[in-house]
Amino acid sequence: MVFIKFFSTSHPILWCTFSGQIKGVCVEGDDQLLMGNIRSTILLKIQVLILFFANKSID
Secondary structure (H helix, E strand, C coil): CEEEEEECCCCCCEEEEECCCCCEEEEECCHHHHHHHHHHHHHHHCCCCEEEEEECCCC
């Protein structure tokens, strides 16, 4: 699973998760809280986290 962080001036920071298909779920939230949830998920499922930071506008 890949987590992509979008930065936008007109929207809160969005974390989007994508599986192998081109589908995604975006969540607005606090970075630390969200990262904590991601870490917990990895610990439980023993998955590798790949972070891609992209500067994109979500307008």
